[in-house]
Amino acid sequence: MDKSLLRRLSSLLSIKSLVTLALTAVFAAMAVQGTVSQDFMTIYAVIIAFYFGTQSSKLPDPAGGGSE
Numbered sequence: 001m002d003k004s005l006l007r008r009l010s011s012l013l014s015i016k017s018l019v020t021l022a023l024t025a026v027f028a029a030m031a032v033q034g035t036v037s038q039d040f041m042t043i044y045a046v047i048i049a050f051y052f053g054t055q056s057s058k059l060p061d062p063a064g065g066g067s068e
Contacts, residue, residue, distance in 0.1 A: 046057045 011017065027044050030036045 016051060016054075020047060023047055 023044060027036065027040070030040065
């Protein structure tokens with residue numbers, strides 16, 4: 001297997017990723033049933049925002065510029 005694929009797969013198995021995936025599955029199930037509460041929606045939004053915020057901070061700058 002390609003090394004980058006193995007690295008991505010291993011990072012997917014981190015606790016943060018597993019919690020996010022599990023929470024997304026619960027959200028999807030609740031949305032299908034129509035039982036998403038406002039409290040759950042708030043918690044879900046905060047966790048998803050944190051997850052994608054930390055993921056985007058790890059990505060290299062596509063323009064190649066440094067931070068100013």
